[in-house]
Amino acid sequence: xxxxxxxxxxxxxxxxxHMLAEFLPRFVVMLVIILAGLLVAYALKYVLxxxxxxxxxxxxxxxxxxxxxLRMAALPSMTEVLSRSIFWVTLLGFILIGISVLGxxxxxxxxxxxxxxxPEIVVAxxxxxxxxxxxxxxSRAALLAAVNAGYASPKxxxxxxxxxxxxxxxxxxxxxxxxxxxxxxxxxxxVFGALMLGLAIAFGxxxxxxxxxxxxxxxxxxxxxxxxxxQPL
Amino acid sequence: MGADLYLAEDxxxxxDFLRQLMSVGEVDxxxxxxxxxxxxxxxxxxxxxxxxYQQNFIRERVxxxxxxxxSTDHTTDVVSTMDGRRNVGxxxxxxxxxxxxxxxxxxxxxxxxxxxxxxxxxxxxxxxxSCAIVSPTTTNLDASWIANLLxxxxxxxxxxxxxxxxxxxxxxxxxxxxxxPMSRALFGRRIREMYSEEWGFSGRLATQxxxxxxxxxxxxRVRPEAWMALTAICSDFKCCQSxxxxxxxxxxxxxxxxxxxxxxxxxxxxxxxxxxxxxxxDRTGSQEVPTFGPDHELSADGKPSNQEKIFGxxxxxxAELDPILASILTPDTHAxxxxxxxxxxxxxxxxxxxxxxxxxxxxxxxxxxxxNRDHVVQALVPLYRGRMYSFFLEHADSSxxxxxxxSEILCLEFERQKPYLxxxxxxKS
Numbered sequence: 204x205x206x207x208x209x210x211x212x213x214x215x216x217x218x219x220x221h222m223l224a225e226f227l228p229r230f231v232v233m234l235v236i237i238l239a240g241l242l243v244a245y246a247l248k249y250v251l252x253x254x255x256x257x258x259x260x261x262x263x264x265x266x267x268x269x270x271x272x273l274r275m276a277a278l279p280s281m282t283e284v285l286s287r288s289i290f291w292v293t294l295l296g297f298i299l300i301g302i303s304v305l306g307x308x309x310x311x312x313x314x315x316x317x318x319x320x321x322p323e324i325v326v327a328x329x330x331x332x333x334x335x336x337x338x339x340x341x342s343r344a345a346l347l348a349a350v351n352a353g354y355a356s357p358k359x360x361x362x363x364x365x366x367x368x369x370x371x372x373x374x375x376x377x378x379x380x381x382x383x384x385x386x387x388x389x390x391x392x393x394v395f396g397a398l399m400l401g402l403a404i405a406f407g408x409x410x411x412x413x414x415x416x417x418x419x420x421x422x423x424x425x426x427x428x429x430x431x432x433x434q435p436l
Numbered sequence: 437m438g439a440d441l442y443l444a445e446d447x448x449x450x451x452d453f454l455r456q457l458m459s460v461g462e463v464d465x466x467x468x469x470x471x472x473x474x475x476x477x478x479x480x481x482x483x484x485x486x487x488x489y490q491q492n493f494i495r496e497r498v499x500x501x502x503x504x505x506x507s508t509d510h511t512t513d514v515v516s517t518m519d520g521r522r523n524v525g526x527x528x529x530x531x532x533x534x535x536x537x538x539x540x541x542x543x544x545x546x547x548x549x550x551x552x553x554x555x556x557x558x559x560x561x562x563x564x565x566s567c568a569i570v571s572p573t574t575t576n577l578d579a580s581w582i583a584n585l586l587x588x589x590x591x592x593x594x595x596x597x598x599x600x601x602x603x604x605x606x607x608x609x610x611x612x613x614x615x616x617p618m619s620r621a622l623f624g625r626r627i628r629e630m631y632s633e634e635w636g637f638s639g640r641l642a643t644q645x646x647x648x649x650x651x652x653x654x655x656x657r658v659r660p661e662a663w664m665a666l667t668a669i670c671s672d673f674k675c676c677q678s679x680x681x682x683x684x685x686x687x688x689x690x691x692x693x694x695x696x697x698x699x700x701x702x703x704x705x706x707x708x709x710x711x712x713x714x715x716x717x718d719r720t721g722s723q724e725v726p727t728f729g730p731d732h733e734l735s736a737d738g739k740p741s742n743q744e745k746i747f748g749x750x751x752x753x754x755a756e757l758d759p760i761l762a763s764i765l766t767p768d769t770h771a772x773x774x775x776x777x778x779x780x781x782x783x784x785x786x787x788x789x790x791x792x793x794x795x796x797x798x799x800x801x802x803x804x805x806x807x808n809r810d811h812v813v814q815a816l817v818p819l820y821r822g823r824m825y826s827f828f829l830e831h832a833d834s835s836x837x838x839x840x841x842x843s844e845i846l847c848l849e850f851e852r853q854k855p856y857l858x859x860x861x862x863x864k865s
Contacts, residue, residue, distance in 0.1 A: 347814040351695045435610035435697040
């Protein structure tokens, strides 16, 4: 009995040593690959940043209005966004290659699936980016309109609108990735009503003069309320 | 007249309208009345114009042009069907010529820029020597106003005629604290009323403006009157001011509130800074322009009843818009504004130096588009309310002369700090 236990332990120990002997070199290779990837990613980032500065991309981006959109989303300049993106994409690629070297059963398949998902991931990131810009724009528009109209709790209104648009963007991005489709559809259905309310408020505040003009056109006998402040012009 | 102009007229003026104009022929004077659902007041405006023609321009070939933005209350029918020659003119004289009345609908929805473009194309086609634009919402407009707008361009070769009004002391504070001093400091001419609903101009200026390819610019679509004044200034055309009379508060539906007024006028002023930057960047000082009649007239009246509310909106705005203001203003200016927002309402002051610096930083932030441009302008509203409240306190017991003297100091402060604007304007964002 005692011998069987000792033999079992010895076998386990030998298996462990064997596994470690097989795993450790692969792990070291993985670390080396990731480290090399880090260096390559940094190198690519600085090279691309330099090239983009030389091509005056930021100026072009400014003229095209793209920089304004980035600023609205509280993001850095176009050059910085692209150079940081190349850094993370390169590093992610090396990490995936490094992990595949480990030869963990099933992981190889997951990595190839992940690579197949790459187009959807890019679209999802784009959706999130646009969602960020739209959320930022509408929440700021609502904040300004609410403050200038003297409404109570303008920040809460602004954050509500931002939150609702974020939720929508995240739902759409998850839907694009095919993650938890049923949950996303249910969540979207719930959030949609709230989103419409948020947009209605944003439009109602931001476009109140437009709305007033519209109503006056059809209800010409109903005059708008006179402002209490002295006539500015 | 260039080929472009023919093209503009061909596409801008419809066949029916051109037929009406051909029956009118060339004219000396043209008065345009842009309208939109003004059936209740436009008759009075047309009568004032006809009366002015009959009293003051007996021998001249004249026309009244109504350009309508898609009224649904039959405004154009009122103009077309009303009786003419109702009043005998001054000393029993009446016009020796037919007073033509022409109406056209330039669009299905109102657009001041499109209305002006139609007027300019008409003035150019009819070779009018002197033109005026008047508003049917101005209920106290009379014959003398028309004559005062038309005469300088017709008889004294002025190209642009800005109106002057008698105002109550708390009326037109946006013009007094921002629009006039800033445009004076930057463009170098002391024209008080660039954003008004009445003004006059020569046929030459009409042709000059018509030939410019600017009509899709949002600022010109919304507030074209200041653009016309600035075109005259920047083309070194002769400008003058002509006193009209008291400016009454518009009817409820016609008036715009502070937020909309700032969005329209300040946005367009900032936009014009970009359009005409070659003209103002190297210019210093300002010149008087000839003025017919008193150059200002202020009447004392009661204080606004809601001063504390206005101060509260300033203070609240500074607190709530903190991150937005931080992206527009320099840290120093932002800190100073936050500091005055903590003052006791009774001792509050938004001084000239800080106010001018704030405006110049807003102008450069608009220019560099640090955030959405409309948002930049909207963020100015609470600060303007602060300046307005400060004005109430500073001039609680001031005479009209003291208010004018103080306004002159503000104008000079704008001129003094202009190099700061130029430096920031030229700097990279």
